[in-house]
Amino acid sequence: MAEFKTLEIVQKDESKAVFHIYLNRPDQRNALTLDFFSELPAALSLLDFHRGASAIVLSARGPHFCAGLDLSAFRSLSTAAGAAADDPARRRELLRRQILSLQSAISAVQSCRRPVIAAVHGACLGAGLDLVSACDLRYCSSSSFFSSLEVDLAIVADLGSLQRLPDIVGAGRAAEMALTGRRVTAAEAMAMGLVSAVFADPPAMDAAVDGIAAELAAKSPLAVAGTKAVLRRSRDLTAEQGLDYVATWNAAMLVSPDLDAAVSTRPGNAARPDFAKL
Missing domain, CATH: 3.90.226.10 (2-enoyl-CoA Hydratase; Chain A, domain 1)
Known part of the structure; x- marks a missing residue:
């Protein structure tokens, strides 16, 4: 380092x-x-x-x-x-x-x-x-x-x-x-x-x-990065514009295998999903 x-x-x-x-x-x-x-x-x-x-x-x-x-x-x-x-x-x-x-x-x-x-x-x-x-x-x-x-x-x-x-x-x-x-x-x-x-x-x-x-x-890095980006962007947008922005973000990012990894551990499975690095 x-x-x-x-x-x-x-x-x-x-x-x-x-x-x-x-x-x-x-x-x-x-x-x-x-x-x-x-x-x-x-x-x-x-x-x-x-x-x-x-x-x-x-x-x-x-x-x-x-x-x-x-x-x-x-x-x-x-x-x-x-x-x-x-x-x-x-x-x-x-x-x-x-x-x-x-x-x-x-x-x-x-x-x-x-x-x-x-x-x-x-x-x-x-x-x-x-x-x-x-x-x-x-x-x-x-x-x-x-x-x-x-x-x-x-x-x-x-x-x-x-x-x-x-x-x-x-x-x-x-x-x-x-x-x-x-x-x-x-x-x-x-x-x-x-x-x-x-x-x-x-x-x-x-x-x-x-x-x-x-x-x-330990969470999906794509989900964390996306949440941070949408929160930051939404401060400068109306609610309607912010909703449109997050819709576009998720339309692009929900194809990630991170979603499958997260869903496969719920419900009833306490194992931590193994997310790909970002």
């Missing part, structure tokens, strides 16, 4: 098609550098096309999940834009392209065919919240807290939380988080739907999330 500066990819159990991506700058509270934004899409692409990977857990080394964007990334972007040209319009156009590139890296989580599960402990701030908002499922330990802190840094959050949080927690709660920048506790995060469950401590969370990931990995 490839090595990265800011990430670590681990398969804990070779008998299960579950891979872990760890944010791996614990001494810097996993603040996101520009290297991260090139490495994350590469890591996700690697696992997306790995036939032995069917589910991905995104978590972090050290006491905190993510402290947000590393200040050096701010400086690098502004310095590069400032040195690009004498024309202010060209400098701003370059900065816009750089921001779009960062956005694309976070969106790679959503675009990945494999389900991505966030397992959060400690602080999840700023760009860290953008990152988990792009995940399919989110869990945390009781010590976790979340904050959309960009407003207190005199900037507008621009990596996806303003676009994705309203679908997750509702427009009112998303606006309150974004405008106040206040700290949201683990219990409150669960109450508003930001996370699906809160666990007593990181080890308990890791064990539970590993089990959830293993369950997802």
